[in-house]
Amino acid sequence: MAVLPTAKTTAVHPENACPIGPVVDLVFSRWTTPILWALNEYGRQRFVELERRITTITPKVLTQRLRQLERDGLVLRTYFPEVPPRVEYEISDLGRSLAPLFATLAEWSTANLGRIEQARTRYDAQQRLPGGRP
Amino acid sequence: MAVLPTAKTTAVHPENACPIGPVVDLVFSRWTTPILWALNEYGRQRFVELERRITTITPKVLTQRLRQLERDGLVLRTYFPEVPPRVEYEISDLGRSLAPLFATLAEWSTANLGRIEQARTRYDAQQRLPGGRP
DNA sequence: ATAGCCACTTTCCTGTAGGTACCTACTATA
DNA sequence: TATAGTAGGTACCTACAGGAAAGTGGCTAT
16 A cells, blocks of 8 residues: 555655665675676686686676676677687776775774674574573 | 786785675675664564565565574574564664664765766766777 | 687576565553 | 455466577688
């Protein structure tokens, strides 16, 4: 039905409740972080190199994601009409501007992943107890 | 079959090619950012308030995500055995430690979302041209 | 003659995330 | 009597993302 905001719930923009929604969809959709990371870390490289680095990705999906990243201007594609054909991918300036963000994320990860692991085991142990959840 | 790293491809840890993989799965899986954002922005609140804020989420999925966030130690849940029952959710210290990250992300967003939009229209226009993609 | 290389593309198929709709128990209110 | 409010749980169903496998094209090496 219609969503009637009560007096208590302050009216937020009805759609995406948080301002980082769009950029999360762009940057953190599946497979994009490994691709951008590899491109940023190891520089300009070709399709098969990426495929070999990100061992679990299939060529179809790799193509899809590279196209999307190219369209969003985060990755540059260069085609060489040789035989056999050669294509090189590199990260763009816009993509490189994400590097500090990724670094912050990596820092947070090393600092806090352990805590999350602890929280999980604590939670799971708690759930096994009788009268687990009211 | 087996992945034989060639001489050119430096051997990376075979599995996740980038170190931020796990944390991305934790923090940026679907619906978690709006939930964390709402909890961080508007403080301790109950189920229906979250439901009304994040207008497009269904109660089933909201429950799922809140449980996951609670398990990971990013969200705290307090149950009051009243009638009707009352439950309050709040962000934990660990969850709050993500705030600067989100802020950086918001900054990047305001600074560069326009560029991405431009890149997309440029790309789409290019593709419509004859001889689009070799 | 045939197999291999590269950068994909195409076809087919499955798993699962998420949506819809309905259910619980208890009370206060109309 | 009936309805609303709360915090979910459950059963069922669908859509779409993603995986597997094979194909394409032109040249080269065996």
